Amino acid sequence: MRVVFWGTPEFAVESLKALLSSRHKVVGVVTQPDRPKGRGKKVQPPPVKVIAEKYNIPVFQPEKIKGNEEFLKSLRELDPDIFVVVAYGKILPEEIINLPRYKTINVHASLLPEYRGAAPIHRAIMEGKEKTGVCIMEIVRELDAGDVYQCVEVPITDEDDIVSLHDKLAKAGAELLVDTLDKIERGDIRKIPQDDEKATYAPPIKKEEGKINWERSAREIFNQVRALKVWPKTFSNFRDTQIKILECEIYDEVSKGQPGEIVEILKDKGFVVQAGKGKILVKKVQFPNSKPISASDAVKGYHITKGEKLF
Incomplete structure (x- = not known):
């Protein structure tokens, strides 16, 4: 099939690469405009654009989609059989969704209707889920509510964080996407409507969600730290400043001191903080205007002692 691919970040790269290695033909790529990034605010292209240009695929980066007749004309000229959307970053209007023969499908990183x-x-x-997954669904006007073609489950282990799970889901989604396109082309697949009554939502992460509440359980704090490892990173007040907690693990389920209290110093491992239920072993931290360091180095360099509190 002739495919126009819509995607922007690293998550979408795996799907684009899989399509390029498949029997389907990527005739165009639509991605977000180049943006300033990093401390130097240097303008950089989206990861998807980098791959598209490497394979000499036409790239489109419209600032505005709705009502953009010139862009719409360019899409029609590509004569697409289907649009594939993977983390593009904007909601598509119906005139675009319905343009190709097989309309528009999306690679969504959850087991729909959960976590739209x-x-x-x-x-x-x-939220401590033991599994998640990827679904290929048809895009409709309502957010992530379209009929589902196929899903695949992916387990979430205690060793996973946002980085590792992101990569697992990107790979699983890429494989499922190609299989789904093959089946759509053969007419060997049917769509299944979602049960709207079972729908849950995954709103964007806000910076303030990184603040650790030590009244929560060790398990909840552990999940928070690994989920927000890339951004905004979890943080807590300590002494007269704010520190980031970058890595931790559940130490035990026993309550010994007050929530937020450092109850133990472990040589070469870090320091143990009491939670509302159980304890957390803090393994990696970052102080303001400093690089990330191991918690054991922080204990030595900042003379952290038992009995001090995070809040």
């Missing part, structure tokens, strides 16, 4: 919305991977980790 912008942050399904983060929310699945934060």
